[in-house]
Amino acid sequence: MSGVINLKEKLERFSEHWSPRVVAEMDDYQFKLAKFEGKFVWHRHDDTDEVFLVLAGSMGIELHDGTVELDEGEMYVVPRGVAHRPFADEECHVLLVEPRGVVNTGDADSELEAENDVWV
Secondary structure, three states: OOOOOOOHHHHOOOOOOOOOOEEEOOEEEEEEEOOOOOOOOOOOOOOOOOOEEEOOOOEEEEEEEEEEEEEEEEEEOOOOOOEEEEEEEEEEEEEEEEEEEOOOOOOOOOOOOOOOOOOO
């Protein structure tokens, strides 16, 4: 794949919340777009960090020792092995960066687990 990737156009192609869509790969890492609204499930990724970059709106990430609040244009890296629960009071658009094959619900068994490696 080559060429310019228009993130706004890609976000218009899906409406599901908590269902990341791959837009690009770099080595073994995927860049995924997601729409968040409501509360996700508590989970962790034992083998990788997870990057959250807010493209539109605002969101929070609950951690056991506090909450990280993110606004448009801000990002946060959740370190590997750290339990967290993303949430957004209103729809928020996010770019996630993580290795190929990472399941969105990490170690949690949840109906919010999305199909993996879905491209948009």
